[in-house]
Amino acid sequence: MDAATLVIPPPPVTPLRWEGDPLTGALLMLDQTRLPQAVVWLRHTGPDSVIEAIRRLAVRGAPAIGIAGAYALALAARQEAAQTAPVESFVGALEGHAARIAAARPTAVNLPAAVARHMRLVQGRRQSPAATAHALFEAARELERYEREACAAMGRFGAAWLWGRTRFLTHCNAGSLVTSGIGTALAPIYVLKASGQAVHVSADESRPLLQGLRLTAYELTEAGIPHQVLADGAAASLLRSGAIDAVITGADRICANGDVVNKIGTYGLALAAREHGVPFMVVAPLSTLDPHTACGADVPIEQRPEDQRAYLDARALPASLPAYAPAFDATPAALIRCFVSEAGVIEHPDKKRLKVWLRAAARFR
Amino acid sequence: MDAATLVIPPPPVTPLRWEGDPLTGALLMLDQTRLPQAVVWLRHTGPDSVIEAIRRLAVRGAPAIGIAGAYALALAARQEAAQTAPVESFVGALEGHAARIAAARPTAVNLPAAVARHMRLVQGRRQSPAATAHALFEAARELERYEREACAAMGRFGAAWLWGRTRFLTHCNAGSLVTSGIGTALAPIYVLKASGQAVHVSADESRPLLQGLRLTAYELTEAGIPHQVLADGAAASLLRSGAIDAVITGADRICANGDVVNKIGTYGLALAAREHGVPFMVVAPLSTLDPHTACGADVPIEQRPEDQRAYLDARALPASLPAYAPAFDATPAALIRCFVSEAGVIEHPDKKRLKVWLRAAARFR
Numbered sequence: 144m145d146a147a148t149l150v151i152p153p154p155p156v157t158p159l160r161w162e163g164d165p166l167t168g169a170l171l172m173l174d175q176t177r178l179p180q181a182v183v184w185l186r187h188t189g190p191d192s193v194i195e196a197i198r199r200l201a202v203r204g205a206p207a208i209g210i211a212g213a214y215a216l217a218l219a220a221r222q223e224a225a226q227t228a229p230v231e232s233f234v235g236a237l238e239g240h241a242a243r244i245a246a247a248r249p250t251a252v253n254l255p256a257a258v259a260r261h262m263r264l265v266q267g268r269r270q271s272p273a274a275t276a277h278a279l280f281e282a283a284r285e286l287e288r289y290e291r292e293a294c295a296a297m298g299r300f301g302a303a304w305l306w307g308r309t310r311f312l313t314h315c316n317a318g319s320l321v322t323s324g325i326g327t328a329l330a331p332i333y334v335l336k337a338s339g340q341a342v343h344v345s346a347d348e349s350r351p352l353l354q355g356l357r358l359t360a361y362e363l364t365e366a367g368i369p370h371q372v373l374a375d376g377a378a379a380s381l382l383r384s385g386a387i388d389a390v391i392t393g394a395d396r397i398c399a400n401g402d403v404v405n406k407i408g409t410y411g412l413a414l415a416a417r418e419h420g421v422p423f424m425v426v427a428p429l430s431t432l433d434p435h436t437a438c439g440a441d442v443p444i445e446q447r448p449e450d451q452r453a454y455l456d457a458r459a460l461p462a463s464l465p466a467y468a469p470a471f472d473a474t475p476a477a478l479i480r481c482f483v484s485e486a487g488v489i490e491h492p493d494k495k496r497l498k499v500w501l502r503a504a505a506r507f508r
Numbered sequence: 509m510d511a512a513t514l515v516i517p518p519p520p521v522t523p524l525r526w527e528g529d530p531l532t533g534a535l536l537m538l539d540q541t542r543l544p545q546a547v548v549w550l551r552h553t554g555p556d557s558v559i560e561a562i563r564r565l566a567v568r569g570a571p572a573i574g575i576a577g578a579y580a581l582a583l584a585a586r587q588e589a590a591q592t593a594p595v596e597s598f599v600g601a602l603e604g605h606a607a608r609i610a611a612a613r614p615t616a617v618n619l620p621a622a623v624a625r626h627m628r629l630v631q632g633r634r635q636s637p638a639a640t641a642h643a644l645f646e647a648a649r650e651l652e653r654y655e656r657e658a659c660a661a662m663g664r665f666g667a668a669w670l671w672g673r674t675r676f677l678t679h680c681n682a683g684s685l686v687t688s689g690i691g692t693a694l695a696p697i698y699v700l701k702a703s704g705q706a707v708h709v710s711a712d713e714s715r716p717l718l719q720g721l722r723l724t725a726y727e728l729t730e731a732g733i734p735h736q737v738l739a740d741g742a743a744a745s746l747l748r749s750g751a752i753d754a755v756i757t758g759a760d761r762i763c764a765n766g767d768v769v770n771k772i773g774t775y776g777l778a779l780a781a782r783e784h785g786v787p788f789m790v791v792a793p794l795s796t797l798d799p800h801t802a803c804g805a806d807v808p809i810e811q812r813p814e815d816q817r818a819y820l821d822a823r824a825l826p827a828s829l830p831a832y833a834p835a836f837d838a839t840p841a842a843l844i845r846c847f848v849s850e851a852g853v854i855e856h857p858d859k860k861r862l863k864v865w866l867r868a869a870a871r872f873r
Contacts, residue, residue: 314741345832347741348715349741350713350715350739350740350741351713351739356829360829369830370830371830371831371832372829372830372831372832373831373832373833374715374716374740374772374773374833375715375739375740375741375773376679376712376714376715376740376741376772376773376774376776376777377772377773377832377833377834377837378776379773379775379776379779379837380772380775380776380834380837380838381832383775383837407739407741407742407745408739408740408741408742408744409741410744410745410748411741411743411744411745411776411779411780412741414744414776414779414780414783415776415779418779464721464725464737465734465735465736465737466736466737466738467710467736467737467738467742467746468738468739468742469742469745472742472744472745472748473745
């Protein structure tokens with residue numbers, strides 16, 4: 144199957160959207176904590192509410208967080224530019240905003256990287272605050288466009304590699320809800336379907352926050368793709384039954400040696416896939432690659448109060464309940480059959496094979 | 509550590525208890541679907557409510573279901589004996605009850621086995637219905653006593669094998685709540701603690717029905733044992749971190765080749781334990797062994813409406829949501845470091861090593 148002949152469908156959902164012109168418009172954001180029960184759009188006109196939304200997972204997924212952070216920086220510049228202050232204090236204030244935005248989530252590299260990259264566009268230049276705000280807005284819009292095209296490319300490359308396989312298992316949500324396009328892990332599946340192939344998706348519910356049950360099932364329903372959910376612990380038995388042709392996940396960060404940091408549960412899933420000879424594909428844009436992190440053990444893993452609360456809610460008890468609740472785990476490169484990015488496919492990834500991509504990823508730092 | 513010198517503590521919870529004399533008494537049963545929010549005792553004076561309680565998982569776990577079934581049979585005989593009918597129609601009616609009791613749950617072998625065994629005590633004998641009812645009551649009481657002593661023996665053998673290890677990971681609930689004693693998987697941990705060793709338990713929450721979160725955490729709190737819960741998908745990462753000295757589970761059925769049928773999620777957990785060299789111990793009474801099932805692939809796996817509903821509840825959507833929701837999975841014998849039963853310990857189990865236990869298990873058929 145030639146990747147160029149595959150069909151790219153429109154995204155089933157678009158979680159981030161700029162409304163209006165740069166000077167008076169706002170960032171619209173789908174509140175993913177409310178899905179699927181309610182479709183609620185947040186309207187951001189300043190950086191603080193975006194930071195809060197990133198923190199409480201209203202927007203989630205490495206590419207979408209990066210885009211949201213870029214728009215937050217543009218909103219911060221617009222807000223500061225509206226004050227009548229000298230340029231020096233404008234830049235100082237903006238740097239303060241940038242630091243707060245970059246620190247809103249610790250695991251994904253996209254967010255601090257996008258903020259630092261966009262700040263370099265304006266630092267050391269003697270331009271008016273208004274011009275800076277406009278440049279940051281254009282940079283955010285360009286990032287949004289880039290990630291959309293990256294999704295299409297990942298969809299094409301992934302679908303070409305998967306062609307002929309029809310039954311997929313995925314973990315967490317790495318679809319259009321985490322990007323400005325057709326997603327990462329789900330992109331190849333959307334492309335396969337749009338190109339005429341039958342597809343079926345099994346979605347791990349992904350405890351504790353149930354992104355698979357709440358978000359992937361929602362998104363697949365919007366896309367008209369037949370699917371079923373399962374408890375994370377049932378994946379090994381499903382793989383053993385021979386009902387899955389490939390496992391596909393996204394990534395929050397890919398380390399220099401190919402280790403993949405992704406939603407808690409990915410590592411155990413990869414072990415089970417290897418046991419049953421089912422290929423494990425990781426789909427993520429180059430911006431997810433982190434040349435500065437040698438391996439998975441070096442990544443700080445978030446321990447979030449939301450995850451702790453999820454256990455208490457499920458038990459419906461007010462008492463405290465000690466929980467081991469890491470948000471992510473690290474999957475060794477050796478368990479991964481192939482990486483897909485907008486640059487193509489790398490099979491059996493290791494440090495050497497990743498070298499070209501790591502160089503390409505430097506443009507996102 | 510000599511198993512004989514270990515201390516057996518009282519069970520932290522006793523989920524089944526006969527109250528009163530055989531003729532007028534009742535079976536008290538802790539409703540485990542209400543735990544931990546409410547401690548509700550059901551009072552059974554006839555077989556039908558016991559069957560319903562078994563079906564809706566108010567009582568659960570292979571040994572406890574067997575005991576409940578045995579008492580249900582005694583209650584059925586008492587109920588029929590109270591009618592003024594000829595002995596032949598009494599036996600026929602009792603056989604009808606026995607068939608319904610045995611069919612209340614399909615996976616655990618204990619329930620149909622206990623019912624069939626106790627029916628053989630009365631079939632073909634010309635004794636009065638009242639004498640039959642009394643014999644079945646005594647048989648149920650004897651089974652309850654046997655399982656309690658079996659728990660103590662499993663606790664001793666398991667604790668002796670584990671001595672020196674302090675950090676355990678378990679799946680689902682296989683504690684005092686599933687037996688008439690100190691449990692199966694948790695029995696060695698209770699014995700270690702009572703014998704003066706520090707212990708800490710990590711409990712998989714065990715989706716979809718959250719037995720770990722609801723029941724194991726409840727039971728460990730009652731027992732005063734420090735513990736934490738985790739999402740099933742986090743177990744692989746916890747094992748990788750080196751924080752676990754042994755994984756211990758119960759079993760719903762052990763096949764002739766040593767394959768273990770247990771709560772969904774056990775298989776993936778066993779794969780992760782092997783990957784990290786953490787011993788996987790299965791603790792179950794001999795009554796759980798099934799010489800007539802060659803291997804795990806031969807066991808009918810329940811697909812229960814409760815499990816399906818658990819997904820809908822979590823998503824809080826009334827719509828239908830297709831789910832892959834097997835209640836159990838099968839773990840190959842090759843992944844199990846040792847079996848513990850009331851007969852002792854078998855390391856690296858296989859068909860040959862299990863032969864003596866399989867012969868001993870015949871007495872439960």
